[in-house]
Amino acid sequence: AQSVTQLDSQVPVFEEAPVELRCNYSSSVSVYLFWYVQYPNQGLQLLLKYLSGSTLVKGINGFEAEFNKSQTSFHLRKPSVHISDTAEYFCAVTSQAGTALIFGKGTTLSVSS
Amino acid sequence: GAVVSQHPSRVICKSGTSVKIECRSLDFQATTMFWYRQFPKQSLMLMATSNEGSKATYEQGVEKDKFLINHASLTLSTLTVTSAHPEDSSFYICSARSGGGRNTGELFFGEGSRLTVL
Numbered sequence: 101a102q103s104v105t106q107l108d109s110q111v112p113v114f115e116e117a118p119v120e121l122r123c124n125y126s127s128s129v130s131v132y133l134f135w136y137v138q139y140p141n142q143g144l145q146l147l148l149k150y151l152s153g154s155t156l157v158k159g160i161n162g163f164e165a166e167f168n169k170s171q172t173s174f175h176l177r178k179p180s181v182h183i184s185d186t187a188e189y190f191c192a193v194t195s196q197a198g199t200a201l202i203f204g205k206g207t208t209l210s211v212s213s
Numbered sequence: 214g215a216v217v218s219q220h221p222s223r224v225i226c227k228s229g230t231s232v233k234i235e236c237r238s239l240d241f242q243a244t245t246m247f248w249y250r251q252f253p254k255q256s257l258m259l260m261a262t263s264n265e266g267s268k269a270t271y272e273q274g275v276e277k278d279k280f281l282i283n284h285a286s287l288t289l290s291t292l293t294v295t296s297a298h299p300e301d302s303s304f305y306i307c308s309a310r311s312g313g314g315r316n317t318g319e320l321f322f323g324e325g326s327r328l329t330v331l
Contacts, residue, residue, distance in 0.1 A: 136322075141304075141325070141327065142324055142325060143217075143219070143306055143322040143324040143325045144257075144306070144308075144322040145322075146321075190256065190257070200247045200262055201259075201320055203256045204256060205255070205256045206256050
């Protein structure tokens, strides 16, 4: 069975500051990893995904994440955040067998000026 | 990218009535769809897996007679909340996985349906 732990429930930052949202996973098999963003009362939008290959993955809106197998982590980073990045961020995992995504509890990113 | 449409986006109903939520894949065939439930300020909890042409698989603790799922075609899955009660009020989100090509595990999400039971 897989699980995902998002280490921070809330992350407040100032505009133009860098940010890192942490995600650790647990799985006995190879995994695919994802980061989704959710704005209030909306569905989820894919930010980026790791399937295989390069461990540094670049996504939309300037976000990137690094897959670290030894530390079983997939932390999300952005060098300079905007007010519009304020949202809920979910890390998710699935096995190569294509089972349903398992989500972390989410991290609320609050960007203020 | 692939588009999943969910309808209605918001619904308010009286206690004891049934509500149907539709999930459609607009530009791809979805052999598998997943239904999630999200309580305020919480994560998404998988309710059931819906496979086209077969019975849905429900997660532990989810009442199959309360939450009826039908996946009658490759582009449509429906979730019916039967005899809804206030505790069923929640945000329901569907997601779909393409049946064609290499399965990358990526899911495409609908925009969610907020159910309020009075």
